[in-house]
Amino acid sequence: MMLFHLALKNLIGAGLRTWLNVFVTALSFFMIIFISGMYDGMRKHARQVTIDTEVAGGSYWHPEFDPLDPFTFEDSHGQPPASIQNAIQKQQALPVLVSQASIYPHGRIMPVVMKGIEPSQEIVNLPTHTLLEKTDGLIPVLIGSGMADYTKLKLGDTFMIRWLDVHQSYDADEGIVVHIMETENFKVDMGTIWIPIRKAQTMLSMENEATYVTIAKGVPLLNGTHNWIHRDIDYLMRDMEAMIEADEPGAQIMYVILLALAGMGIFNSQILSIFRRRKEIGTLMAVGMTRSRVVGLFTMEGGMNAFLALIMTIVLGGPFLIYFAIYGIPMPIDYTEMGLIMAKRLMPVYSIALLVSTTLFIAFVVLILSYLPSRRIAKMKPTDAIRGKIT
Amino acid sequence: MLIRASTRLMQSKKRENMSNKNVVEIQNLLKQFPVGGGFFTALKDVNLQFKTGEFSGLVGPSGSGKTTLLNQIGGLDSPTEGSVNVLNMDLVNASHNQRADLRKTKMGFIFQSYNLLPVYTVFENVELPLILNKIESKKRKELVEQAVEWVGLTDKLESRPSQLSGGECQRTAIARAIVHKPALVLADEPTANLDAKNSHQIMKILVNLNQELDTSFIFATHDEKIMEYLKRIIHLDDGQVTQDDIIEKPKMSL
Numbered sequence: 016m017m018l019f020h021l022a023l024k025n026l027i028g029a030g031l032r033t034w035l036n037v038f039v040t041a042l043s044f045f046m047i048i049f050i051s052g053m054y055d056g057m058r059k060h061a062r063q064v065t066i067d068t069e070v071a072g073g074s075y076w077h078p079e080f081d082p083l084d085p086f087t088f089e090d091s092h093g094q095p096p097a098s099i100q101n102a103i104q105k106q107q108a109l110p111v112l113v114s115q116a117s118i119y120p121h122g123r124i125m126p127v128v129m130k131g132i133e134p135s136q137e138i139v140n141l142p143t144h145t146l147l148e149k150t151d152g153l154i155p156v157l158i159g160s161g162m163a164d165y166t167k168l169k170l171g172d173t174f175m176i177r178w179l180d181v182h183q184s185y186d187a188d189e190g191i192v193v194h195i196m197e198t199e200n201f202k203v204d205m206g207t208i209w210i211p212i213r214k215a216q217t218m219l220s221m222e223n224e225a226t227y228v229t230i231a232k233g234v235p236l237l238n239g240t241h242n243w244i245h246r247d248i249d250y251l252m253r254d255m256e257a258m259i260e261a262d263e264p265g266a267q268i269m270y271v272i273l274l275a276l277a278g279m280g281i282f283n284s285q286i287l288s289i290f291r292r293r294k295e296i297g298t299l300m301a302v303g304m305t306r307s308r309v310v311g312l313f314t315m316e317g318g319m320n321a322f323l324a325l326i327m328t329i330v331l332g333g334p335f336l337i338y339f340a341i342y343g344i345p346m347p348i349d350y351t352e353m354g355l356i357m358a359k360r361l362m363p364v365y366s367i368a369l370l371v372s373t374t375l376f377i378a379f380v381v382l383i384l385s386y387l388p389s390r391r392i393a394k395m396k397p398t399d400a401i402r403g404k405i406t
Numbered sequence: 407m408l409i410r411a412s413t414r415l416m417q418s419k420k421r422e423n424m425s426n427k428n429v430v431e432i433q434n435l436l437k438q439f440p441v442g443g444g445f446f447t448a449l450k451d452v453n454l455q456f457k458t459g460e461f462s463g464l465v466g467p468s469g470s471g472k473t474t475l476l477n478q479i480g481g482l483d484s485p486t487e488g489s490v491n492v493l494n495m496d497l498v499n500a501s502h503n504q505r506a507d508l509r510k511t512k513m514g515f516i517f518q519s520y521n522l523l524p525v526y527t528v529f530e531n532v533e534l535p536l537i538l539n540k541i542e543s544k545k546r547k548e549l550v551e552q553a554v555e556w557v558g559l560t561d562k563l564e565s566r567p568s569q570l571s572g573g574e575c576q577r578t579a580i581a582r583a584i585v586h587k588p589a590l591v592l593a594d595e596p597t598a599n600l601d602a603k604n605s606h607q608i609m610k611i612l613v614n615l616n617q618e619l620d621t622s623f624i625f626a627t628h629d630e631k632i633m634e635y636l637k638r639i640i641h642l643d644d645g646q647v648t649q650d651d652i653i654e655k656p657k658m659s660l
Contacts, residue, residue: 017537028525298521301482302535302582303510305503397482401521 018308022315026323032288033320040324040381043277045332047373050273052336052363053344054266058259059364060199062252067140068200070251071109072232075099075243080113080226085128088115089179092224098239099228107234109138110225112215118190118208119175120166128207129178131215138231141203145194146211154190154214159204163195170195176208181220188218274376282384285320289313289388296392297400306393310386317385321378339363428491429590429622430456430479435488437474437645448474449645452488456624458589461616462638463625471645472626473594479624480513480592481505493589510538514583514621518595520575522567522582528554529563532581539586553585556618557611573604577611584615590622591615597629609635609658634658 026033080091092112102108112131117124134146146155154176158168170192177187198204216222296309343360435452438445449471456462464472477483478490481497490497493512497505522531532553536546554560557577567575576596583591597605613635616623625632633639634657641649
C-alpha cells in the first residue's frame with residue numbers, strides 16, 4: 016500500500032514526463048491492436064469470401080477431378096450418383112461442369128477454365144442469374160472484373176470460345192459478356208468464364224454430367240455417393256489455411272517487430288526516467304527505503320504506467336478502433352490481381368484473445384522494462400546514488 | 407506553546423537518562439577504496455564516540471574523509487576494517503535491510519545539495535520518512551506541519567523544490583530529516599550552497615532542534631560559520647583524527 020501510495024504520487028508529480036511515457040505505451044498498445052486486428056480481419060474476410068463464393072458446405076468430386084491439374088478436366092466428368100442428383104433436385108446441391116477452353120478476345124488467344132453452373136442457384140454467392148439473360152443464340156458468359164480488365168472485355172462484348180468436346184473434337188461458338196462481377200475471390204475470377212450448365216453440357220456433349228457438385232451450407236453428409244469423393248469445408252479450405260499458416264511466421268515476425276518497437280520506446284523512456292532519478296533513488300535509500308522496495312516502487316510505477324496507457328488507449332484509440340471495425344479501411348489498390356483475397360474495404364477484427372494477450376504482454380513488457388533498470392540502480396552503493404554518480 | 411513546553415520537559419528528562427549513552431561508537435575504523443591496481447585510504451585508525459544530544463562537527467579540508475566518515479556512521483557504506491556501532495546496532499554485521507531500518511526509524515540526513523524529490527511538494531517531501539515509517543495519515547499531517555513550522559516554511563507547504571530558494575530547500579531538507587524525531591541527524595555540508603544569512607538561519611534552526619528534541623547532530627563541514635555553533639569539533643586530516651575539541655561556550659548560540 017505504501018509503495019502504491021508513493022508510486023501514484025511519483026506518477027502524478029512527474030506530470031508531463033508521466034504522460035509522455037503513458038502516451039508512448041498507449042501508442043504501442045493502439046498500433047499492436049490495430050495492425051493485428053487488420054491482419055485478423057483480412058484472414059477472416061478471406062476465409063468468409065472463399066466459403067461464400069466457392070466452398071459453401073463442401074463438395075462431391077468426380078473421382079478423376081484435380082482442380083490443380085487442368086489435364087484431368089477432360090476425364091473428370093460424369094453423372095452424379097442418385098443421392099447427389101436428389102440433392103440437386105431439392106436445390107441443396109449445385110453441379111458444376113469444368114472444362115478447358117480457349118477464348119479469343121480482340122483477336123488474342125487465351126486459355127481459360129470454362130465452368131458451367133446452374134444460373135438460378137443460390138448456393139454460392141455469384142451473380143449467376145445474369146446468365147439467364149436472352150442472348151440471341153450467343154453463349155451468355157459471366158466473368159469477373161479482374162478477368163475483364165485482363166482481357167479488355169466489356170459488358171456486351173462478343174468473343175470466340177473454342178473447346179474440346181467429349182469426342183475429342185474441337186468446336187467453337189460466339190460468347191457474349193452478360194455481366195462483369197465484382198468479386199474478391201480471385202479463384203472465381205482470374206482465368207475463369209462462367210456459362211449456364213445446360214449450355215456447357217450441350218457444347219461438351221456431356222448431358223446431365225458434372226465435374227463436382229457443391230453442397231449448400233448445413234446439408235448433412237449424403238449416403239450412396241459411390242466413387243464421388245466427399246470434400247468437406249476443411250479440405251476445401253486447406254489451400255487457404257496453408258496460405259494463412261505460411262503467412263503465420265510473417266505475422267509473428269511483424270508482431271515481434273511491433274512489440275520490439277513498442278518495447279524499445281517504453282524501455283527508452285523508462286530507462287531515461289530511472290537513470291535520471293538515481294539521485295532520488297539514493298535519497299530514498301538514505302531515508303530508509305530498502306533496495307527491494309526501491310525496485311518494487313519503480314516496477315509499480317511501470318505497472319501503473321501500463322494501466323494508464325490501457326485507459327488512454329481505450330479513451331483515445333477506442334473510438335478509432337470501433338470506427339474502423341464498423342466502417343472498415345478502404346484499400347488503396349485492388350489486390351485480387353496479385354492472387355490475394357482482400358476486401359476493397361478491410362474490416363479489422365479485434366478478438367478478445369487479441370485484446371487480452373496484447374494487454375498482458377504490454378503490461379509484462381513494461382513491468383520487466385521497469386524492473387531491470389531499477390534493479391541495477393538499486394544495486395548501486397547508496398553513497399554513489401545520492402551523488403547521482405553512474406557506476 | 408504549552409505543547410512545546412511539555413515536549414521540552416519530557417525531553418529534558420529523557421536527556422538526563424540518556425546523557426551518558428553513546429549514540430555512535432567507532433573503533434579502529436579503516437576505509438580503503440580500490441584505485442587502479444591499489445587502494446586509497448580514506449579513513450585510518452579512527453576511534454570516536456558521540457554522546458546523546460551532542461552537536462558536533464567533523465572538520466577538515468576537502469578529501470580529509472569527513473563525508474566518508476559520515477557515510478560510515480549512516481550505514482550507507484561499509485568499513486574495510488574496524489567496528490561502527492550506531493544506536494546500539496553493529497553496522498558491520500548488520501544486513502542492508504537492518505541498516506535501512508535504522509536509518510528509517512532513528513536517523514535523519516541533510517545533504518549539501520538538499521536531495522529533495524523534485525516532483526513532490528514541500529509537504530510531500532517532509533512527509534516521506536513518515537510514510538516509510540507507516541505513520542497513519544492524520545498523525546503524518548500533524549507531524550509534517552509541526553516540522554515545517556520549526557523551519558519556518560508553513561506558507562510554502564504546496565510549493566515544489568523548483569519554486570524555492572536554496573535556503574528554503576535546505577530548510578525543507580531539515581524538516582524531512584527531523585520530522586520523525588530521529589535520535590541522530592547527519593548533515594553533510596548543509597550550508598555549502600547557501601549565503602551567510604541563510605547559513606546562520608539554518609544553523610539556528612538546527613541548534614534549536616538539538617535543544618528541543620535532544621537529537622544528536624554530526625556535521626561534516628569546512629564552513630567557519632557552522633563551526634561557530636558546534637560544541638565539539640573533530641579535526642580530520644588525511645583520513646585520521648588529528649584533534650578533538652570540546653567547546654564549552656560556542657561563539658554562536660541561541
